[in-house]
Amino acid sequence: MLVDRFGRKITNLRISVTSRCNLNCFYCHREGYLSGDELSPDEIAEIAEAFRELGVRKVKITGGEPLVRKDIVEIVEKLPKFDEISMTTNGQLLSRYACDLKRAGLDRVNVSLDTLDAKKYRAMTRGGKIERVIEGIEAAINAGLTPVKLNMVLISGLNLDEIDEMIKFARKFRGKLILQFIELVNLNYNGEGYFDVFRLKERFESSAREIRIRGMQKRRQYIFEDYAVELVKPVDNSEFCHSCNRIRVTADGKIKPCLMRNDNLVDVRGLSGERLLNVIREAILLREPYYRGD
Ligand SMILES: Nc1nc2c(ncn2[C@@H]2O[C@H](COP(=O)(O)OP(=O)(O)OP(=O)(O)O)[C@@H](O)[C@H]2O)c(=O)[nH]1
Ligand SMILES: C[S@@+](CC[C@H](N)C(=O)[O-])C[C@H]1O[C@@H](n2cnc3c(N)ncnc32)[C@H](O)[C@@H]1O
Ligand code: SF4
Ligand code: SF4
Numbered sequence: 001m002l003v004d005r006f007g008r009k010i011t012n013l014r015i016s017v018t019s020r021c022n023l024n025c026f027y028c029h030r031e032g033y034l035s036g037d038e039l040s041p042d043e044i045a046e047i048a049e050a051f052r053e054l055g056v057r058k059v060k061i062t063g064g065e066p067l068v069r070k071d072i073v074e075i076v077e078k079l080p081k082f083d084e085i086s087m088t089t090n091g092q093l094l095s096r097y098a099c100d101l102k103r104a105g106l107d108r109v110n111v112s113l114d115t116l117d118a119k120k121y122r123a124m125t126r127g128g129k130i131e132r133v134i135e136g137i138e139a140a141i142n143a144g145l146t147p148v149k150l151n152m153v154l155i156s157g158l159n160l161d162e163i164d165e166m167i168k169f170a171r172k173f174r175g176k177l178i179l180q181f182i183e184l185v186n187l188n189y190n191g192e193g194y195f196d197v198f199r200l201k202e203r204f205e206s207s208a209r210e211i212r213i214r215g216m217q218k219r220r221q222y223i224f225e226d227y228a229v230e231l232v233k234p235v236d237n238s239e240f241c242h243s244c245n246r247i248r249v250t251a252d253g254k255i256k257p258c259l260m261r262n263d264n265l266v267d268v269r270g271l272s273g274e275r276l277l278n279v280i281r282e283a284i285l286l287r288e289p290y291y292r293g294d
Contacts, residue, residue: 001055002280004287006242012216013051014060014248015044017075021065023090024126025114027153029187031062032259037252039269041071045078047249047268050276056247057083061106064251067093076104086110088151092128094136098143109140110149110180115159116169124158141176149178149230155193163200170227178221182232187260197233204229218243234259238293247284255283260290 002010019034039047048059059082066072067089079085087101088110101109113133115121121130140148152159152166163181170177183197201220205211208222214230217240222229234240248256253269256262266283268276 002247002284004284006287006289008243008245008287008289009055010245010247010284010287011055011057012060012246013048013056013058014062014246015048016062016064016249016251017044017066017072018064018069019251020068021063021090022068022092023065023128025090025112025124026126027155027184027189027193029185029189029259030064031248031250032187033250033254033256033262033265035250035252038069039251039253041075041078043253043269044075044249045080046272047253047276048082049080050280051247052080052082054277054280059085061085061087063088065090065092067097072097073100073104076101076106079105081105084108088112089136090125090128091133091136093132095132095139098136098139098145102143102145106145108147108149109145110151111137111140112151112153113137113166114152114155115162116165117162120158137173137177141173146176147178147228148173148176149180151180151182153182153184154195154197155184156195157193160195167227167229173227175226178228178230180230180232183235185234185260194235196235197231200231204231215243216245217241236291238289238291241289241291242293244289247287255280257283257287258290 016031018038066087084107086108091111114124118130121128170179181197184194204222210223212221220231250256254265254267257264264286268279271279
């Protein structure tokens with residue numbers, strides 16, 4: 001088991017498989033790192049296996065946009081067995097891949113959708129087609145990549161007035177969708193439009209059938225009859241960082257201890273066996289909560 005200097009157990013691995021993307025959302029943090037280089041499916045599998053041996057139980061595939069990689073099905077297929085393998089995608093290519101990804105071993109997907117207005121969507125993503133995202137969500141549900149989480153970054157002046165509509169949209173899928181309302185992170189972007197998502201707490205607390213607090217980043221989940229809501233508050237939230245059980249691997253094979261920092265990356269590309277395990281153990285010791293509180 002990997003445990004950092006702050007007693008946080010690392011059970012969750014986030015692998016960026018590319019920095020490339022077929023969209024260009026104006027606020028994108030790009031997972032905090034840009035790389036021109038990409039690991040092969042075998043290289044990804046080797047690093048993932050090392051983390052599995054060290055106690056990681058869940059894997060998230062992300063990007064850039066993971067589905068722009070032509071070998072994405074092979075990447076998923078070659079991953080070792082974990083309790084859960086999920087992917088975060090913008091959904092543009094999801095309907096094409098949903099069934100193959102499920103067969104390859106993907107358990108579920110998160111799909112990013114900040115608005116239900118086609119014109120606004122095109123503007124925010126600089127060219128995205130909303131109908132493709134909707135088709136992708138439907139294909140993912142039909143393929144059993146569930147629960148599908150819908151990621152909506154809340155931006156004041158842009159989409160706060162769409163929260164109710166998004167809930168109505170989620171309800172149509174009868175319990176198969178979880179809505180994630182995400183706070184805007186000020187990284188590679190000036191933070192204009194910031195909205196504190198905890199301002200929604202009261203609203204959901206007073207009406208939910210059940211409230212769950214996830215171990216990961218102490219996220220609050222509100223369960224309703226035919227949908228659920230999760231609030232993701234990464235800004236100025238020491239509770240989030242103190243229960244952060246994630247480690248990241250960048251598209252070019254560096255261990256990234258924190259989304260918000262690039263001054264403590266550790267290159268593991270080309271390493272294998274005991275050497276790889278030891279370098280991972282050392283990298284874990286570089287982890288620090290980004291927001292610490294008092
Ligand atoms: N600051 C920070 N933000 C994170 C971290 N993990 C996820 N996020 C943000 O949370 C939002 C949702 O990320 P996703 O990739 O969909 O995954 P997730 O919701 O974290 O993971 P699951 O609930 O397991 O599906 C994105 O805006 C991420 O940038 C983290 O460790 N630190
Ligand atoms: C960087 S994207 C990568 C995966 C894929 N391209 C997608 O959009 O789902 C992962 C998630 O981060 C979110 N995100 C991007 N920039 C953000 C920011 N500045 N603040 C909060 N979330 C952000 C996106 O909305 C998306 O849900
Ligand atoms: S689709 Fe994802 S990676 Fe691409 S620009 Fe938008 S948020 Fe960033
Ligand atoms: S320490 Fe905080 S900011 Fe850094 S990755 Fe973990 S939750 Fe995100």
